[in-house]
Amino acid sequence: MNDHSLRVYDSIVGLLPSVDNPTPLVRLNRVIPFEHTEVYAKLEWYNPFGAIKDRVAFNMMRDAEDRGVIGADRNLVEPTSGNTGLGLAMLANVNGYSLTTTLSNQIPLEKRTMLRLFGADVVELEDDLCPAPWAPEGAIARAHEIAEQPEFHMLNQYENPANPEAHYMTTGPEIWRQTEGTVTHFVAGLGTCGTISGTGRYLKEQDPNVQVLGVHPNEGHDIPGVRSVRQLEQTRFFHPDEYEGLVEIHDKEAFELCLRLNREESITAGPSSGLALAGALRLIPDEPGNVAVVIFPDSVFKYASSVVKHLAGLGPGQASSRSKREELFDEMIENTRANPDLTIDVASAHELWEKQEPLVIDVRDYDEYRETHVQGAVSIPLEELHDRRSELPEDRHTPVLTVCQRGNISLSGVLFLTSLGYQNVRSITGGTNAWQEMGYATESS
Ligand SMILES: Cc1ncc(COP(=O)(O)O)c(C=O)c1O
Numbered sequence: 001m002n003d004h005s006l007r008v009y010d011s012i013v014g015l016l017p018s019v020d021n022p023t024p025l026v027r028l029n030r031v032i033p034f035e036h037t038e039v040y041a042k043l044e045w046y047n048p049f050g051a052i053k054d055r056v057a058f059n060m061m062r063d064a065e066d067r068g069v070i071g072a073d074r075n076l077v078e079p080t081s082g083n084t085g086l087g088l089a090m091l092a093n094v095n096g097y098s099l100t101t102t103l104s105n106q107i108p109l110e111k112r113t114m115l116r117l118f119g120a121d122v123v124e125l126e127d128d129l130c131p132a133p134w135a136p137e138g139a140i141a142r143a144h145e146i147a148e149q150p151e152f153h154m155l156n157q158y159e160n161p162a163n164p165e166a167h168y169m170t171t172g173p174e175i176w177r178q179t180e181g182t183v184t185h186f187v188a189g190l191g192t193c194g195t196i197s198g199t200g201r202y203l204k205e206q207d208p209n210v211q212v213l214g215v216h217p218n219e220g221h222d223i224p225g226v227r228s229v230r231q232l233e234q235t236r237f238f239h240p241d242e243y244e245g246l247v248e249i250h251d252k253e254a255f256e257l258c259l260r261l262n263r264e265e266s267i268t269a270g271p272s273s274g275l276a277l278a279g280a281l282r283l284i285p286d287e288p289g290n291v292a293v294v295i296f297p298d299s300v301f302k303y304a305s306s307v308v309k310h311l312a313g314l315g316p317g318q319a320s321s322r323s324k325r326e327e328l329f330d331e332m333i334e335n336t337r338a339n340p341d342l343t344i345d346v347a348s349a350h351e352l353w354e355k356q357e358p359l360v361i362d363v364r365d366y367d368e369y370r371e372t373h374v375q376g377a378v379s380i381p382l383e384e385l386h387d388r389r390s391e392l393p394e395d396r397h398t399p400v401l402t403v404c405q406r407g408n409i410s411l412s413g414v415l416f417l418t419s420l421g422y423q424n425v426r427s428i429t430g431g432t433n434a435w436q437e438m439g440y441a442t443e444s445s
Helices: 053-067 085-096 109-117 137-147 162-178 194-208 251-264 271-283 299-309 324-338 347-357 366-373 410-421 431-437
Strands: 023-029 038-043 074-077 098-104 120-125 152-154 183-187 211-217 246-248 291-296 357-361 400-403 423-430
Touching: 038 162, 038 271, 053 085, 053 162, 074 085, 074 137, 074 194, 085 098, 085 109, 098 109, 098 137, 109 120, 109 299, 120 137, 137 152, 162 194, 183 194, 194 211, 194 347, 211 271, 246 271, 251 271, 271 291, 271 299, 271 347, 324 410, 347 400, 347 423, 347 431, 400 431, 410 423, 423 431
Parallel strands: 038 291, 074 098, 074 152, 098 120, 183 211, 183 291, 211 246, 357 400, 400 423
Antiparallel strands: 023 038
């Protein structure tokens, strides 16, 4: 008997999530630039083997057993970017199967090592990070080849309806119950698309107004588990017409947000959680009543060798902790964010913009500015503010607004301008995203 209230279980399998034993939903507080929209992270590393894919591994195995398709030799083979393999390997141990996983040697060493530790037979191949179905030498083709032998069975998460069904049966109902039916936006990173399809379908059946939003990485990305649009187009469960929004997030933004989630929220989120959240912040407007749930597929511990490539200062011999000076700066930024004299909500900023024609300084990189910016804003990237201070108005009482993408970097702009003596300067909360979402005038150049 499994007792979820006491958390006493007959075996490790009893820990698998269900509506009675959901993975946690945790509100994000510090990395969210919103005033109204509530954002919750669903922490999927609370699955027994460490990732969202445990749900899929379990359901595919149960389904195959029910259908009696696993042969007497009880050998499974599966192409994987790691997490499905990890879940399957452990369930194979529980149920007396053997597991062979075919995977790319670009998958982080930690995952490949853990697969071996869990007892899987690991076939490493020169393949893309995400196995491509059409690559003749790739992990998927190799798994198919092995599965042609009668003693092997391939569950095939890329095509098996038991993959989205796992989320329809568990992830969706959990979210619906945990939010007491108030969820308005559901956000997931896209890999096989099992998560978004199954959970999205369940939530829309409860409330057709739930917005289902997908996030994918850029072409050539380095985030295990998720796929670029080109890679997604080759998978069976990618149905973008069923999503209300789809957005691309670059590695840099995903890894930086992963870092912030760990340091500012103390949530041990992995890189694809950073990706999903970055997409959520792009797509979801800041409005009363909005309740967003973002899937955080796994924790950062398996990605040491990835994060060290993408984030400065983490390698051996590099500075291991932030200096007091950096901590002081971070505190100044947080104080600025909370100071109503130094920030302005987007509606009030717009009113000011119409009536007083303040100087609007866009502090983002030129590329971002060129793509779209608040109408009439001048571009001075943050790094150039110091050198270009002679371009700033002489009158220190001139109303000035600083703006960036989401209202974070513009806080540094406010600090700098205030230090120069400007007395009427504020950062637009929510940044260009919020401005655009309100339908206020923007331009590109
Ligand atoms: C580590 C990991 N696995 C898998 C997925 C994708 O899930 P799915 O294959 O259900 O689309 C993600 C999505 O962000 C992920 O980060």
